[in-house]
Amino acid sequence: MGAALGHASFVAGASGFSYGFIMLFGKRERVVNRILIVEDEPLTAFDNETMVADAGYEVVATLDRFADAVATLDREKVDLILCDVRLTGERTGIDLAKVARDRGIPVIFSTGLAPDNAAELVVGCLLKPYSERTLKAALKAVDQHLAGEKVKAPKGLTLYEKAES
Secondary structure (H helix, E strand, C coil), rough: CCCCCEEEEEEEEECEEEEEHHHHHHCCCCCEEEEEEEECCHHHHHHHHHHHCCCEEEEEECCEHHHHHHHHHCCCCCCCEEECCCCCCCCCHHHHHHHHHHHHCEEEEEEECCCCCCHHHHHHECCCCHHHHHHHHHHHHHHHCCCCCCCCCCCCEECCCCCCC
């Protein structure tokens, strides 16, 4: 028989014990699971990939060019793009953010200086340099923000209202 609303149920399983809670105490599923990283600096790209994966997210790809990022968006499900403003080649992260906005995919700029029109394009800007702790906190805050929750952004992250196409 099920537990009454708001009461815990206790389950003993083969791998140990766990407490299950009815939705009143339930943990919501993350909005962001699959992240595309677009960064022109190889060391930063590698660090981001490692930190994002260590935080429990799936890294769809780590790329440095606009065209490669758009091609990935064409064939993969992406929940969030972590993108530098400057990319390898002619096109920029601003161009990618416009494409992503039109497809309903949120973007966080990871940059030293946010562009003036960032609030029109992205869900947030994370100022470089940042630590693993800051990146993890920023990803969690963006996930909560996208879920419609009130969020206090960690230091170094500016959140914007959802960019409309």
